[in-house]
Amino acid sequence: MKITRETAEFALINRYFKKLTKSRDDVVLGIGDDAALLKVPDGMTLAVSMDTLVSGIHFFEDVTPEYLGHKALAVNLSDLAAMGAAPAWVTLSLTLPEVNETWVYDFCRGFAGLAKQYDVQLIGGDTTKGPLSISVQVHGFVPQHLAMRRDAARVGDDIYVTGTLGDAALALKHLKDNQLKSPLSLPLIDRLERPQPRVEAGVALRHLAHSAIDLSDGLLADLGHILSLSGVGASLALEKIPLSSEVASVVDLHRDWSLTVSGGDDYELCVTLPEAGRAEVAEISCRLGLAITRIGKIEKQPGLRCRESNGNIWSPPHLGFDHFSS
Ligand code: ADP
Numbered sequence: 519m520k521i522t523r524e525t526a527e528f529a530l531i532n533r534y535f536k537k538l539t540k541s542r543d544d545v546v547l548g549i550g551d552d553a554a555l556l557k558v559p560d561g562m563t564l565a566v567s568m569d570t571l572v573s574g575i576h577f578f579e580d581v582t583p584e585y586l587g588h589k590a591l592a593v594n595l596s597d598l599a600a601m602g603a604a605p606a607w608v609t610l611s612l613t614l615p616e617v618n619e620t621w622v623y624d625f626c627r628g629f630a631g632l633a634k635q636y637d638v639q640l641i642g643g644d645t646t647k648g649p650l651s652i653s654v655q656v657h658g659f660v661p662q663h664l665a666m667r668r669d670a671a672r673v674g675d676d677i678y679v680t681g682t683l684g685d686a687a688l689a690l691k692h693l694k695d696n697q698l699k700s701p702l703s704l705p706l707i708d709r710l711e712r713p714q715p716r717v718e719a720g721v722a723l724r725h726l727a728h729s730a731i732d733l734s735d736g737l738l739a740d741l742g743h744i745l746s747l748s749g750v751g752a753s754l755a756l757e758k759i760p761l762s763s764e765v766a767s768v769v770d771l772h773r774d775w776s777l778t779v780s781g782g783d784d785y786e787l788c789v790t791l792p793e794a795g796r797a798e799v800a801e802i803s804c805r806l807g808l809a810i811t812r813i814g815k816i817e818k819q820p821g822l823r824c825r826e827s828n829g830n831i832w833s834p835p836h837l838g839f840d841h842f843s844s
């Protein structure tokens with residue numbers, strides 16, 4: 519720690535972070551002391567995950583701070599969702615180049631909005647000066663035997679994904695290339711900048727599921743982690759992968775599935791579960807108003823086979839070749 523502490527740091531903590539989120543009963547002591555004191559409910563296991571967002575690498579420097587606050591929490595909640603854990607607490611480490619209160623205010627607004635949606639309490643953190651970077655750690659609860667682990671997929675499992683895939687990648691492509699031939703729809707930009715973590719789906723599916731992962735690096739890469747850790751392979755029916763109309767038109771135009779299977783940042787869930795769960799998945803999907811689509815099957819043969827409806831096996835032009843050979 520530095521010898522002279524900038525009072526601005528304490529002012530920020532008191533003004534913005536201390537009262538940012540609602541108190542929970544399981545927090546004995548929150549922000550203000552050297553450590554928070556917390557109670558894990560009986561029968562629950564604590565799930566912990568952390569993600570860092572660095573300016574210029576994970577987000578554009580001029581991104582709306584409100585969206586950034588939302589996304590910093592959303593990507594973490596998505597990891598908890600993929601374990602089937604219900605979120606409870608969060609810590610926030612902010613490195614800021616300068617104290618810009620308008621920026622902090624807007625950031626906090628985005629962060630607090632999502633925290634409120636899931637009753638997550640900010641219980642501590644750190645505030646330092648330096649190149650803009652945000653680290654968030656989330657804590658949630660899951661009964662140990664229901665946690666959806668990457669190493670637990672079984673041969674014969676159906677493979678499902680929530681929502682639609684490729685939207686965030688398409689939005690990013692537009693923003694990067696800056697060649698807006700047709701303007702992007704707002705919902706598509708939202709998919710990149712304000713992803714909705716599938717918390718309810720994770721909790722609802724955990725008693726049915728064998729394994730799950732959230733899609734941050736693209737379906738092939740992320741499902742690949744499940745396959746290698748579980749010692750199994752899989753077949754995907756490419757045409758069954760749910761797409762927004764915008765992504766569907768790009769895929770149709772080029773007959774290239776890359777956007778949907780390799781595009782990152784969707785923060786949807788990929789879940790494997792036995793066939794016996796089909797009817798219940800349909801009910802959950804209906805209840806949550808969220809598409810949960812069956813797109814493939816876990817198989818004994820190692821590797822990942824992407825099939826088109828005519829039976830052809832399609833090979834992705836890039837990404838993780840050795841993983842995906844048949
Ligand atoms: P210490 O010097 O003991 O690490 P700090 O001065 O860094 O304590 O922090 C004081 C209190 O404010 C601690 O409870 C800490 O968790 C909290 N805090 C600091 N920065 C943040 C932040 N960005 N968000 C939430 N809580 C924070």
Ligand code: MG
Pocket residue numbers: 643644645
């Ligand atoms: Mg500190």
